Amino acid sequence: MIRSVITGTGSALPARRVSNADLAEVVDTTDEWIVERTGIRFRHIAGSDETTATLARDAASAAIAAAGVTAQDIDLIVLATATPDQTFPSSATKVQAMLGIDDCVAFDVAAVCSGFLYAVQVADSMIRAGAHRRALVIGAETFSRILDWEDRTTCVLFGDGAGAMVLEAQESAEADGRGILATRLHADGRHNELLYVDGGPSTTGTVGKLRMKGREVFRHAVVNLAAVMEESLGVAGLTSADVDWVVPHQANARILDATARKLGLPAEKVVLTVDQHANTSAASVPLALDTAVRDGRIQPGQIVVLEAMGGGFTWGAAIVRF
Incomplete structure (x- = not known):
């Protein structure tokens, strides 16, 4: 049987790290209030030169390196995001261009926080069908751009970042294979x-x-x-x-x-x-x-x-x- 095997993972975070105490200087909240209700202590907030696509690119590059392959080995990119760089084209195609991939299938999936799971199933299905051999599956967001910073009940909950994995088609005759x-x-x-x-x-x-x-x-x-x-x-x-x-x-x-x-x-x-x-x-x-x-x-x-x-x-x- 053909299975989709995770051969590499990667992640990327914006440079700016914001603590609860930092937020308390601009929002009516406290570190104690946030930690007690959510467990959150820090989050990363994207700067003006950081976008969903640039974070996705960095996470993807790390995953590709961990998998021991090159960007040209990727033939499918599925990027899950609710905060794309543009209404269109997809952020996946921007990542494709930034990685220097000449041609591959690339598209976004929108299912908000479940988006990465949706992207995983889409990529897995395409690999199992034999349409692709090596997929880059990414979840990337800049939620700070859609937060109401006057609403303390929501703005303290979210941060920006990206994560990625390389899925590779591998044949397995064993039920307990990877x-x-x-x-x-x-x-x-x-x-x-x-x-x-x-x-x-x-x-x-x-x-x-x-x-x-x-x-x-x-x-x-x-x-x-x-x-x-x-x-x-x-x-x-x-x-x-x-x-x-x-x-x-x-x-x-x-x-x-x-x-x-x-x-x-x-x-x-x-x-x-x-x-x-x-x-x-x-x-x-x-x-x-x-x-x-x-x-x-x-x-x-x-x-x-x-x-x-x-x-x-x-x-x-x-x-x-x-």
């Missing part, structure tokens, strides 16, 4: 008003600002994430006891704790970076994955669960034997 074992995605558009941006080309002609009803989002997140993780493990023929690591969307430490408890997973199996990066939307899962790969926690052969939920609502999970 690669993506299962993916499951969901969406329910009835909950648009709980997490959205109040603008767009077709409605207001403006970018708009992020709006969220945090309490309701929290409740849906815990239920949906636990359910989709169990569903995906079932498809892969595994249980939570088989899981070595969970790499979740880094939205809120309390959501991560509640989801782990619901699944009966110990907290030490959950990769947590929200304290350092805040919520970077589509970038949060690949950022956390790269962090855990580079610090040696995630090792070849281990079972890793990737999961996320975002505006829409959209949510999903992927089971990977790393």
Whole structure:
């Protein structure tokens, strides 16, 4: 069988690192208030010369180097983002040009915080179909550009960044071989008003600002994430006891704790970076994955669960034997 195997990961963060204390100088908030409710202590904010595409390029370059290949070996780029550089063309094509790739399939996917999981399933499906051999899957965001900096309930939650992975087609005759074992995605558009941006080309002609009803989002997140993780493990023929690591969307430490408890997973199996990066939307899962790969926690052969939920609502999970 052909499986999509992760052969390299990478990430990139803006140069400017902002603490809760820094935010308290410009927003009516405190370090204690933010940490108690979210677990967030720092976030990175993009400068004027940093964009979603430049961050994506840097993360992609790191992933390509880790995979031991060159940019010309990539024949597919799927970039998940809710904050593209332009309405069109896609930021994926900008990354393609910056990497010096002459020709490959390149497009964006928009599923907000779940975007990276959507991008992973799209790339995996195209690889399994035999259409492509080596894909660059990226999650990149500059959410600071769509925040209302007068709304302390939302502006303290988000940051900017990018993460990437190289997926490579590899033949495996073994059921326990490496690669993506299962993916499951969901969406329910009835909950648009709980997490959205109040603008767009077709409605207001403006970018708009992020709006969220945090309490309701929290409740849906815990239920949906636990359910989709169990569903995906079932498809892969595994249980939570088989899981070595969970790499979740880094939205809120309390959501991560509640989801782990619901699944009966110990907290030490959950990769947590929200304290350092805040919520970077589509970038949060690949950022956390790269962090855990580079610090040696995630090792070849281990079972890793990737999961996320975002505006829409959209949510999903992927089971990977790393």
